[in-house]
Amino acid sequence: MATQGVTPRSEDYSRWYTDVVQQADLADYAPVRGCMIIKPYGYELWEGIKSALDRRFKATGHRNAYFPLFIPMSFIEKEAEHVEGFKPELAIVTHGGGSELxxxxxxxxxxxxxxxxxxxxxxQSYRDLPMLINQWANVVRWEMRPRLFLRTTEFLWQEGHTAHATREEAVEETLKILDIYAEVSEQICAVPVIKGRKSPQEKFAGADDTYTIESMMGNAWALQGATSHFLGQNFARAFNIQFLDEKNELQLVWTTSWGMTTRTVGAVVMAHGDDKGLRLPPAIAPIQVVIVPIFKTDDEKTAVFAFAGEVKAQLEAADIRVHFDQREGLSPGFRFNDWEMRGVPVRLEIGPRDVAGKSVMACRRDVPGKEAKKSLAFDGLTPAIQTLLADVQKSMLETARTFRDExxxxxxxxxxxxxxxxxxxxLIYHCGTRECEDKIKEETKASSRCYPLDLNPEWQPKGKVCAVCGKPAFGRAYFARAY
Amino acid sequence: MATQGVTPRSEDYSRWYTDVVQQADLADYAPVRGCMIIKPYGYELWEGIKSALDRRFKATGHRNAYFPLFIPMSFIEKEAEHVEGFKPELAIVTHGGGSELxxxxxxxxxxxxxxxxxxxxxxQSYRDLPMLINQWANVVRWEMRPRLFLRTTEFLWQEGHTAHATREEAVEETLKILDIYAEVSEQICAVPVIKGRKSPQEKFAGADDTYTIESMMGNAWALQGATSHFLGQNFARAFNIQFLDEKNELQLVWTTSWGMTTRTVGAVVMAHGDDKGLRLPPAIAPIQVVIVPIFKTDDEKTAVFAFAGEVKAQLEAADIRVHFDQREGLSPGFRFNDWEMRGVPVRLEIGPRDVAGKSVMACRRDVPGKEAKKSLAFDGLTPAIQTLLADVQKSMLETARTFRDExxxxxxxxxxxxxxxxxxxxLIYHCGTRECEDKIKEETKASSRCYPLDLNPEWQPKGKVCAVCGKPAFGRAYFARAY
Incomplete structure (x- = not known):
C-alpha cells in the first residue's frame, strides 16, 4: 500500500525497474539468494500470460503433462553440448530421505x-507421431547476477517438447510456436517483437537452430522474450528415439523444444512502465478498471458509494475486471498515485457531481495530461469502457512499436x-562467429540478438561479408545491449 | 493404445490399480525412483480438479502467488514439531552453480x-488482515514405498496459507476450506467424504488441529483426500508474525494452511474403477463423450463419418467434450474396450442403421449390461446428452456413497x-493416544482415520471411555486400513 515514488527512469533505469516491481507489489526477494517470491499481483499477470499461451497450445493440438523435477546426473551427460551448456548452472541434490544418494x-x-x-x-510407430506435449513447471538455473523476474535462480515457464517423423514437420513446428510467442507478446502483452534466428553461438545447448523473439525495453536495451528450438536428431540419437515408418523401416525422430518464462512479466514492466510506475495492457491487467470515490461529507460518501456500486455491477456483468477502492482514510491524490503505480489501465473517478449527472470521469493510464480524461455517461458505460480498453491495448502496442522503430x-x-x-x-552483416561476437561484446557491451527472419531471405548470402571482421557473412543481425 | 486387460480387482487390488493407471495412460514411472510422469490424460484430470478448486478459492477471496522451491535448512528448524515431522523426508541441495553451498x-x-x-x-496492521494466499506448486517428500499418484516423492498440490486477527476467524477459515474440499470431492470427483478431525497424533507437524476429508476406496480401505490445518499461533511465534490491532496493541496472528494434491487422481481411479478400467465422472472427464464409428464397406464408412461429424459438431457447440475415434484398422470391439479402459462416461455408437434412422446408440460407462444402452435421436441430442451426463455424475456419487455406507x-x-x-x-470411542493407536495398527493394520465432525457434538465427551484401552475417550473415531 506504500507508494513512496520510484527512482526516475532517466536517473537509474535498473533501480527504477526494481523500485516498480517492489512498489507495485509484483514480487519480493526470497531468503535464498537469486530466488523470488511472486506476489499475487505479479502472479495474476503471469496467469494472464499463461492462459493466453495455454489456449493457443491446446488449439494447435498440444497436450499438457507433468515430468519430474529430478533428473539423474547421468541423463544430463548423454548429450555432449547439452551438458557443457548447463553444467555450470545446476543445483544438485545429494541427500534424500536421510541418506546420501x-x-x-x-x-x-x-x-x-x-x-x-x-x-x-x-x-514405436509413425502412428505415434507427432508427439506434442507441453508442461508448466518450475526450473532452476543457478544465477550469479539475479534480477527480479528477468534472471532468477528458479523461474516458472512452460516447456514444449515435440517429436516428428520428418525434418520439415519439426522445423514447421518450431516456427509455428515462434508465431504463437510473437502473437501473445504483441497482442496480449502489447510488446512488439522481432522474430529471428540466434547466431550459432547463442543457440540452445543441444539445438541445431534456435529461434527467438526479441523485444526492446524502455531504455532501448534488448530482451529475449522466448525461444523455440529445432533440435534436429541430436536428442533422438542421444536417447535412441526411433519409430517404424510407413515402409516398416526404423527411423530416428526429429524433435523440438520451446519455452516462455516469468521473465515476460519483467518485459511488460520494462516495455511500458514510466516514472509513475507500471502501465499494464488491459488484456492481462488483473484490474482493468479501478473506481476511485471522491467525497467530503458522509452524505456525499453514501451517494458516491451507491452510484459506484451500480457502476461496478454494470461493468462486472460484462466480465470487465473492475475494482472499487473502498479503503478508508485515504485521499483521492494518494489513491490516484497508488493505482497509477499498479498500472491499472483505466481509472473511473466518481464524485458528487458525477452522481448528479449520472456520469463518471474516465482517465486512461497510458497517456499523460488532459488527453487522458473523458466524461462517460452511466447509460452505455459498458460499451464505452470496452472501446476505451481496446484503444488502450492497441495504442500501447503502437507506442512501443514507434519507440522501437526509432x-x-x-x-x-x-x-x-x-x-x-x-x-x-x-543491424549489421555479421559472420556469426564466437570470436567476432566476443570482441564486439567486450568493446561495446552489445551482443548478437538475432538474425531477423524477414530481413534474411537467405543464409550466408553470396558476396556479403561481416562488417566487423571481413569474413563471409552469416546474415544480417541485430546487435544490442541486453538483459 | 494397448488395451491388454487388467488384473481383476478381486484377485489383487494393488496390481489392478497400477494396471489401470498405466493402461489408461494416466501416468508412467520416471527414471528416479519414487517419481512419476503424469501423462496428458492423467494431467487433464488434474487440470479439472485444479480448476474446480481454483475457482472456489478465488470466489472466497484467496489470491494465488508463487513462493520459492528452496528453503534454507535453518528455516525448517524454527518450529520444533515441524522439523521433527519433516526431517526424515527431506531432499537436500548441497551444491549449486558449481560450488558447495x-x-x-x-x-x-x-x-x-x-x-x-x-x-x-x-x-503490520489489522488492515493487512486477513492475508489469504494460495499457491499451486510441486513439493518433495522422500517416499520409501511409492505408489503412482497416491504416494510419490514429488507431487503436485495447492497449498493455502492464511493469517488472521483472531482465533475464531482462523478456525472458521480452516473449516470453510474443508467444506470446499468436500464439495469438490463429492460434486466434481463423485467421491463421497467424511469430514473429521485428525487424532492428536495424526495431525500436521506444527498444527494445533488438522481437519481431513476421508474417502472410501473400492476395496473398503480409506484414503485421506485433503487436509486443512488450524496452526494456532505456532508459526506466528516461530516467525514473529505480529500486527497492531485497532487499539494499537501488538498481537500475534493466527494462521492456517491447507492442501489438496495429485493423489486425488488416484482416489478417482480407486473409488470408481472396475475390471474394465477407469470410470470417470463427467465433471472432470477429459473426454465426456466418445463417438465410435461402426462400418464394413467404404460407402458405409463415408456415410457414418459424415453423420458422426454432424453429431460431434452439435455436441461441441454446447461445450460438451466430445471425441470422434477416427483411428484406422481397429475393430469396434477393440475400440469399446479401449474407451472403457479410459473411463469415458458416454460412448456413442454410430453405424449405418443409426445414420438411416438419424439416431445414435448411447452407452453409459457407469452401469453394466443392457441398462447402459439407449437410442437417442439426432434432433435434441444435446439436451439428451446433457441429461445423461448429469445422471451419470449423480449416479456415480450415489453408487460410491451406498458402497461406503454398507x-x-x-x-x-x-x-x-x-x-x-x-x-x-x-466407528469406535477412542482415547486418541499414540500408544493405543500404535497397538491397534500393529494388531489390525487399521489406523485412526478421523473423528467425524457430525458424530462428535463435543470433544472428550463426559463418561465415555476408549473401547480399546479404557482411558477417557477423545471422541468417536473411524479406524480403517488406509492408503
Whole structure:
C-alpha cells in the first residue's frame, strides 16, 4: 500500500525497474539468494500470460503433462553440448530421505533429457507421431547476477517438447510456436517483437537452430522474450528415439523444444512502465478498471458509494475486471498515485457531481495530461469502457512499436555499430562467429540478438561479408545491449 | 493404445490399480525412483480438479502467488514439531552453480516457513488482515514405498496459507476450506467424504488441529483426500508474525494452511474403477463423450463419418467434450474396450442403421449390461446428452456413497473393530493416544482415520471411555486400513 515514488527512469533505469516491481507489489526477494517470491499481483499477470499461451497450445493440438523435477546426473551427460551448456548452472541434490544418494540428482534446468527417455519408450510407430506435449513447471538455473523476474535462480515457464517423423514437420513446428510467442507478446502483452534466428553461438545447448523473439525495453536495451528450438536428431540419437515408418523401416525422430518464462512479466514492466510506475495492457491487467470515490461529507460518501456500486455491477456483468477502492482514510491524490503505480489501465473517478449527472470521469493510464480524461455517461458505460480498453491495448502496442522503430538503425561499419548501440539496436552483416561476437561484446557491451527472419531471405548470402571482421557473412543481425 | 486387460480387482487390488493407471495412460514411472510422469490424460484430470478448486478459492477471496522451491535448512528448524515431522523426508541441495553451498537448501516439503518469514514482513496492521494466499506448486517428500499418484516423492498440490486477527476467524477459515474440499470431492470427483478431525497424533507437524476429508476406496480401505490445518499461533511465534490491532496493541496472528494434491487422481481411479478400467465422472472427464464409428464397406464408412461429424459438431457447440475415434484398422470391439479402459462416461455408437434412422446408440460407462444402452435421436441430442451426463455424475456419487455406507459399522468393543476392519471402517470411542493407536495398527493394520465432525457434538465427551484401552475417550473415531 506504500507508494513512496520510484527512482526516475532517466536517473537509474535498473533501480527504477526494481523500485516498480517492489512498489507495485509484483514480487519480493526470497531468503535464498537469486530466488523470488511472486506476489499475487505479479502472479495474476503471469496467469494472464499463461492462459493466453495455454489456449493457443491446446488449439494447435498440444497436450499438457507433468515430468519430474529430478533428473539423474547421468541423463544430463548423454548429450555432449547439452551438458557443457548447463553444467555450470545446476543445483544438485545429494541427500534424500536421510541418506546420501548413490547418484546425485539434478534439479531440472530444462527437461529435454527426461522427455527423451520417455519418448524412446512411448514412440514405436509413425502412428505415434507427432508427439506434442507441453508442461508448466518450475526450473532452476543457478544465477550469479539475479534480477527480479528477468534472471532468477528458479523461474516458472512452460516447456514444449515435440517429436516428428520428418525434418520439415519439426522445423514447421518450431516456427509455428515462434508465431504463437510473437502473437501473445504483441497482442496480449502489447510488446512488439522481432522474430529471428540466434547466431550459432547463442543457440540452445543441444539445438541445431534456435529461434527467438526479441523485444526492446524502455531504455532501448534488448530482451529475449522466448525461444523455440529445432533440435534436429541430436536428442533422438542421444536417447535412441526411433519409430517404424510407413515402409516398416526404423527411423530416428526429429524433435523440438520451446519455452516462455516469468521473465515476460519483467518485459511488460520494462516495455511500458514510466516514472509513475507500471502501465499494464488491459488484456492481462488483473484490474482493468479501478473506481476511485471522491467525497467530503458522509452524505456525499453514501451517494458516491451507491452510484459506484451500480457502476461496478454494470461493468462486472460484462466480465470487465473492475475494482472499487473502498479503503478508508485515504485521499483521492494518494489513491490516484497508488493505482497509477499498479498500472491499472483505466481509472473511473466518481464524485458528487458525477452522481448528479449520472456520469463518471474516465482517465486512461497510458497517456499523460488532459488527453487522458473523458466524461462517460452511466447509460452505455459498458460499451464505452470496452472501446476505451481496446484503444488502450492497441495504442500501447503502437507506442512501443514507434519507440522501437526509432531505435533501430542500420550499421554499415563497426564504427556505426559502436555509436548506435549507445542508444539503440544496430543491424549489421555479421559472420556469426564466437570470436567476432566476443570482441564486439567486450568493446561495446552489445551482443548478437538475432538474425531477423524477414530481413534474411537467405543464409550466408553470396558476396556479403561481416562488417566487423571481413569474413563471409552469416546474415544480417541485430546487435544490442541486453538483459 | 494397448488395451491388454487388467488384473481383476478381486484377485489383487494393488496390481489392478497400477494396471489401470498405466493402461489408461494416466501416468508412467520416471527414471528416479519414487517419481512419476503424469501423462496428458492423467494431467487433464488434474487440470479439472485444479480448476474446480481454483475457482472456489478465488470466489472466497484467496489470491494465488508463487513462493520459492528452496528453503534454507535453518528455516525448517524454527518450529520444533515441524522439523521433527519433516526431517526424515527431506531432499537436500548441497551444491549449486558449481560450488558447495554454505547452507544446505531443502527442496520444499511444504511452505509454512517461507510464508511465515514473508508474512512477518508483509503484515503490520489489522488492515493487512486477513492475508489469504494460495499457491499451486510441486513439493518433495522422500517416499520409501511409492505408489503412482497416491504416494510419490514429488507431487503436485495447492497449498493455502492464511493469517488472521483472531482465533475464531482462523478456525472458521480452516473449516470453510474443508467444506470446499468436500464439495469438490463429492460434486466434481463423485467421491463421497467424511469430514473429521485428525487424532492428536495424526495431525500436521506444527498444527494445533488438522481437519481431513476421508474417502472410501473400492476395496473398503480409506484414503485421506485433503487436509486443512488450524496452526494456532505456532508459526506466528516461530516467525514473529505480529500486527497492531485497532487499539494499537501488538498481537500475534493466527494462521492456517491447507492442501489438496495429485493423489486425488488416484482416489478417482480407486473409488470408481472396475475390471474394465477407469470410470470417470463427467465433471472432470477429459473426454465426456466418445463417438465410435461402426462400418464394413467404404460407402458405409463415408456415410457414418459424415453423420458422426454432424453429431460431434452439435455436441461441441454446447461445450460438451466430445471425441470422434477416427483411428484406422481397429475393430469396434477393440475400440469399446479401449474407451472403457479410459473411463469415458458416454460412448456413442454410430453405424449405418443409426445414420438411416438419424439416431445414435448411447452407452453409459457407469452401469453394466443392457441398462447402459439407449437410442437417442439426432434432433435434441444435446439436451439428451446433457441429461445423461448429469445422471451419470449423480449416479456415480450415489453408487460410491451406498458402497461406503454398507462398509461403515459401529464397534462397541475392540473385538468388533478387529472384525470390521477386515472389510470396512469401524466407528469406535477412542482415547486418541499414540500408544493405543500404535497397538491397534500393529494388531489390525487399521489406523485412526478421523473423528467425524457430525458424530462428535463435543470433544472428550463426559463418561465415555476408549473401547480399546479404557482411558477417557477423545471422541468417536473411524479406524480403517488406509492408503
Amino acid at each position: 548413490e547418484e546425485p540428482l539434478v534439479v531440472r534446468p530444462t527437461s529435454e533429457t527426461l522427455f527423451g527417455e520417455a519418448y524412446a519408450r512411448w514412440i 531505435h533501430l538503425h542500420e550499421a554499415a561499419t563497426y564504427d556505426d555499430l559502436k555509436r548506435i548501440v549507445e542508444d539503440g539496436w544496430a | 554454505e547452507e544446505p537448501l531443502v527442496v520444499r516439503p511444504t511452505s509454512e516457513t517461507l510464508f511465515g518469514e514473508a508474512y512477518a514482513r508483509w503484515i 462398509h461403515l459399522h459401529e464397534a462397541a468393543t475392540y473385538d468388533d473393530l478387529k472384525r470390521i476392519v477386515e472389510d470396512g471402517w469401524a
